[in-house]
Amino acid sequence: ISDRDVLAYYEQRKGDYVKPAMTRLSLITFTPAHKAKAEKLLQDVLKLPALDYATFGKWARENSEDARTQALDGDTRYLSDEELTKQFGTGVVEAQAELKQVGDVLPKLLENEKGLHIIKLQGRQVALNLTVEQAKSSITNVLKNERREARFQKLLENLRQKANYRVDESALTAIEVDTK
Numbered sequence: 001i002s003d004r005d006v007l008a009y010y011e012q013r014k015g016d017y018v019k020p021a022m023t024r025l026s027l028i029t030f031t032p033a034h035k036a037k038a039e040k041l042l043q044d045v046l047k048l049p050a051l052d053y054a055t056f057g058k059w060a061r062e063n064s065e066d067a068r069t070q071a072l073d074g075d076t077r078y079l080s081d082e083e084l085t086k087q088f089g090t091g092v093v094e095a096q097a098e099l100k101q102v103g104d105v106l107p108k109l110l111e112n113e114k115g116l117h118i119i120k121l122q123g124r125q126v127a128l129n130l131t132v133e134q135a136k137s138s139i140t141n142v143l144k145n146e147r148r149e150a151r152f153q154k155l156l157e158n159l160r161q162k163a164n165y166r167v168d169e170s171a172l173t174a175i176e177v178d179t180k
Contacts (some may be wrong), residue, residue: 024122026074029066049105089114
């Protein structure tokens with residue numbers, strides 16, 4: 001496997017080797033008109049066990065006024081800081097930074113231009129910034145396996161051609177197979 005092949009593979013799939021830090025949150029979002037309801041629900045959420053995502057999800061489905069996360073039981077999936085701000089407004093990145101452990105809930109409502117948010121931390125992924133040299137051995141293994149598979153498929157095709165046989169698909173489909 002040449003260095004040029006490794007570099008080409010790395011460049012084609014750079015997103016697999018260079019990624020920003022990502023955070024996965026659960027949110028329940030309210031409009032400012034429903035602040036009292038949001039504050040009461042926040043008190044209930046704070047009483048939940050840290051890893052009780054089922055109840056949090058149920059409450060998000062029943063109460064959230066954000067259709068995107070409501071349908072996902074409040075789940076935002078993994079998002080970068082930039083994506084969090086774009087989708088859920090200012091202050092979300094700073095608020096999630098206050099949450100130290102998976103299952104932690106922000107002890108206050110986050111108020112921003114997108115509404116009022118109850119925020120629960122689901123997980124974090126550290127940033128990934130592998131250089132070509134750092135990824136070289138794994139890329140080399142992938143390319144070796146791909147080439148080995150291609151050679152194997154070519155060998156099978158050559159053997160089929162040399163054996164000069166044909167598969168009658170219509171005859172195969174007519175065969176009844178007893179699965180018992």
